[in-house]
Amino acid sequence: MSVSLPASRANTTSRRCSRRTFLGFSAASIGTASARLAAREDSNEPPNILLCISDDQSWLNTSAMGDPTVRTPAFDRVAEEGVLFTNAYCDAPTCGPSRSAILTGQPIWRLEEAGNIHSTLPSKFPTYTELLERAGYRIGHTSKGWGPGRLEPGGRTRNPAGDKFESFEAFHVDQPAGRPFCFWLGSSDPHRPYELGSGAESGKDPSAALVPPHLPNNGVVRNDILDYCLEIERFDSRVGTALALLEQSGQLRNTIVVVTSDHGMPFPRAKATLYDYGTRVPLAVRWPKAVTGGRTVNDFVSLSDLAPTFLEAAGQPEPAAVTARSLLAVVTSGKSGRVDTSRDAAYIAMERHDGCRRDGKGYPCRAIRTATHLYIRNFEPARWPSGSPDPKDCARNIPYGEVAPSPTKTFMMENRDDPSVDRLAELAFGTRPAHELFDLQEDPGQLRNIAADAGAADTLHELDDRLMAHLAATKDPRALGEPAMWDHYPYYGRKVNSDWSVAPKP
Ligand SMILES: [Ca+2]
Incomplete structure (x- = not known):
C-alpha cells in the first residue's frame, strides 16, 4: 500500500x-x-x-x-x-x-x-x-x-x-x-x-x-x-x-x-x-x-x-x-x-453566505426544482435575503452584502426609484416570504411568486411535502426540528467591519 x-x-x-x-x-x-x-489499453485500467x-x-x-x-x-x-x-x-x-x-x-x-x-x-x-x-x-x-x-x-x-x-x-x-x-x-x-x-x-x-x-x-x-x-x-x-x-x-x-x-x-x-x-x-x-x-x-x-x-x-x-x-x-x-x-428534481440549500447580518446570521433556505416548478422554503423570512441594508452590518460597508459589488448592483441601488428598475431592485434586495413558488411554464424567469395564489395551493403543498420529506430522510436539522448551528459556527473570512461578529453557540 x-x-x-x-x-x-x-x-x-x-x-x-x-x-x-x-x-x-x-x-x-x-x-x-x-x-x-499500461501503454496497452487494458479494459480494466x-x-x-x-x-x-x-x-x-x-x-x-x-x-x-x-x-x-x-x-x-x-x-x-x-x-x-x-x-x-x-x-x-x-x-x-x-x-x-x-x-x-x-x-x-x-x-x-x-x-x-x-x-x-x-x-x-x-x-x-x-x-x-x-x-x-x-x-x-x-x-x-x-x-x-x-x-x-x-x-x-x-x-x-x-x-x-x-x-x-x-x-x-x-x-x-x-x-x-x-x-x-x-x-x-x-x-x-x-x-x-x-x-x-x-x-x-x-x-x-x-x-x-x-x-x-x-x-x-x-x-x-x-x-x-x-x-x-x-x-x-x-x-x-x-x-x-x-x-x-x-x-x-x-x-x-x-x-x-x-x-x-x-x-x-x-x-x-x-x-x-x-x-x-x-x-x-x-x-x-x-x-x-x-x-x-x-x-x-x-x-x-x-x-x-x-x-x-x-x-x-x-x-x-x-x-x-x-x-x-x-x-x-x-x-x-x-x-x-x-x-x-x-x-x-434537484434539491438546493443555503445557510450563511457572507458576513453581512448581525450576530453572524445567515439566510437559511431550501428548494426543490422540478421540470415545471421551483419551490423555495425560507426558514427566516424576517431576515434580509441579500444582506442587511444597513452599511454598518456589511463587509466594506456596502449594503446587501450577499450580492457581490458590481456595476449592475450599483446601478440598481442608485436607480431604485426609477419605475423601470424598482420592481427588479425589490426582487433583488427586498425581503421574501416563507414560501416562494414559481410556475416555470408561465414564468421561466421566476419573477412572480404564486405561493399565495389559491389555484396553486395543491402544487405548493405537494412540493412542500416532497421537499421536507427529502430533507428529513437525509437528516437536515432544519426539517427535523433539531438545533441548527449554522448561525453560530465561526466565520474565517476577512472581517472588514469591526462591528460584525458571530454569536457564540447557545
Ligand atoms: Ca463560486
Missing part, C-alpha cells in the same frame, strides 16, 4: 478502502514493465479523472448552450463528444459549501460547518479525492480548490482537492505511467472583480448580451455581462490546454473529463440565491472509452452526484454517508433526453 493512514482516519474509512478494494497499482508497482503494460470547475458561471453562458457572446470551444468539445446535461444544479449557490458538497457527495445540511462559506470542511467527512488517493490515484489541484475557508480548524493540513500545482501541465509533467490521476482544474474565473469594459474592448457586441429577465436591460448591465463572459473564455482556454495535453499523451480516451461551475453568475438575484441563475450550472462529461458522445440529457442532477460517479468509475465503493447518486449509469447508457425518470 502506498499510503499509510493515521488510525483515526483509517477507522472512519476502513469499510471502503481495504486492501481488497485497492485498485492494484501503487508506487512500488510502477516500473518499466507496468508502464509498458481505471480512468483518469479531470474535473474542470469554473467559479460563478450560469448554465446558459457557453456557446454549446447558445450564448452568442461567449466562445467556449473546450466546453463545446466535451459536450459534443460526450454528454451535455441541461438540468444540472449546484447543491448550494455559494463557493465553499458547493465545493464541499462536490467533494463529499453530500448536501450541505449534512456537512455541519461546511454548510457555511469562509468556514472549514471537517476531516470526518471523506472526500472522493482522498478516497481515490488511498486507492492508488495521484491527486492534485490548481487555482481554486476547496475554499474559501480555513482547513486547520477542520483537522486538515492540505486542500481536500489535492496537492496544489501551478497548472495542470505542472502536475501532468511528473505523472508516472501506469498510475491513474485525479485532478481538480480550478479557476477563479468568472468570479468578480472584472476589468471594466474588457468584454466590449475584446470585440464583443453589447447588444447581443444575454440579459436575464430579472436584471435591467441597459448598457451598464450588458457591458457587465460581457466582462463576465470574457472571464469564462479564459477558463475555457485552460480547459482546452488540458485537453490538448491529454490528447498528445494518449490519455484522453480513458480520462473522465467533467466541465462545470460551482454555482451561477455573480449578479443580483443570481449567486447566493436559490433561483436558476444562482443554482443552474453548465455540465458536460466526456469519457470516450465508456461513454457514447453526441448526447444531451435532461435528467435532474446535482453536482454532489459527481463524487459517487467518480468512485464508481474507479471501482471504489462509496462511503455509507454519501446520499448523492452516481451518474455512471446515465452517462454510459448511450441514451439522450430523460434517461432515468427517477431523476426528476
Whole structure:
C-alpha cells in the first residue's frame, strides 16, 4: 500500500478502502514493465479523472448552450463528444459549501460547518479525492480548490482537492505511467472583480448580451455581462490546454473529463440565491472509452452526484454517508433526453453566505426544482435575503452584502426609484416570504411568486411535502426540528467591519 493512514482516519474509512478494494497499482508497482503494460489499453485500467470547475458561471453562458457572446470551444468539445446535461444544479449557490458538497457527495445540511462559506470542511467527512488517493490515484489541484475557508480548524493540513500545482501541465509533467490521476482544474474565473469594459474592448457586441429577465436591460448591465463572459473564455482556454495535453499523451480516451461551475453568475438575484441563475450550472462529461458522445440529457442532477460517479468509475465503493447518486449509469447508457425518470428534481440549500447580518446570521433556505416548478422554503423570512441594508452590518460597508459589488448592483441601488428598475431592485434586495413558488411554464424567469395564489395551493403543498420529506430522510436539522448551528459556527473570512461578529453557540 502506498499510503499509510493515521488510525483515526483509517477507522472512519476502513469499510471502503481495504486492501481488497485497492485498485492494484501503487508506487512500488510502477516500473518499466507496468508502464509498458499500461501503454496497452487494458479494459480494466481505471480512468483518469479531470474535473474542470469554473467559479460563478450560469448554465446558459457557453456557446454549446447558445450564448452568442461567449466562445467556449473546450466546453463545446466535451459536450459534443460526450454528454451535455441541461438540468444540472449546484447543491448550494455559494463557493465553499458547493465545493464541499462536490467533494463529499453530500448536501450541505449534512456537512455541519461546511454548510457555511469562509468556514472549514471537517476531516470526518471523506472526500472522493482522498478516497481515490488511498486507492492508488495521484491527486492534485490548481487555482481554486476547496475554499474559501480555513482547513486547520477542520483537522486538515492540505486542500481536500489535492496537492496544489501551478497548472495542470505542472502536475501532468511528473505523472508516472501506469498510475491513474485525479485532478481538480480550478479557476477563479468568472468570479468578480472584472476589468471594466474588457468584454466590449475584446470585440464583443453589447447588444447581443444575454440579459436575464430579472436584471435591467441597459448598457451598464450588458457591458457587465460581457466582462463576465470574457472571464469564462479564459477558463475555457485552460480547459482546452488540458485537453490538448491529454490528447498528445494518449490519455484522453480513458480520462473522465467533467466541465462545470460551482454555482451561477455573480449578479443580483443570481449567486447566493436559490433561483436558476444562482443554482443552474453548465455540465458536460466526456469519457470516450465508456461513454457514447453526441448526447444531451435532461435528467435532474446535482453536482454532489459527481463524487459517487467518480468512485464508481474507479471501482471504489462509496462511503455509507454519501446520499448523492452516481451518474455512471446515465452517462454510459448511450441514451439522450430523460434517461432515468427517477431523476426528476434537484434539491438546493443555503445557510450563511457572507458576513453581512448581525450576530453572524445567515439566510437559511431550501428548494426543490422540478421540470415545471421551483419551490423555495425560507426558514427566516424576517431576515434580509441579500444582506442587511444597513452599511454598518456589511463587509466594506456596502449594503446587501450577499450580492457581490458590481456595476449592475450599483446601478440598481442608485436607480431604485426609477419605475423601470424598482420592481427588479425589490426582487433583488427586498425581503421574501416563507414560501416562494414559481410556475416555470408561465414564468421561466421566476419573477412572480404564486405561493399565495389559491389555484396553486395543491402544487405548493405537494412540493412542500416532497421537499421536507427529502430533507428529513437525509437528516437536515432544519426539517427535523433539531438545533441548527449554522448561525453560530465561526466565520474565517476577512472581517472588514469591526462591528460584525458571530454569536457564540447557545
Ligand atoms: Ca463560486
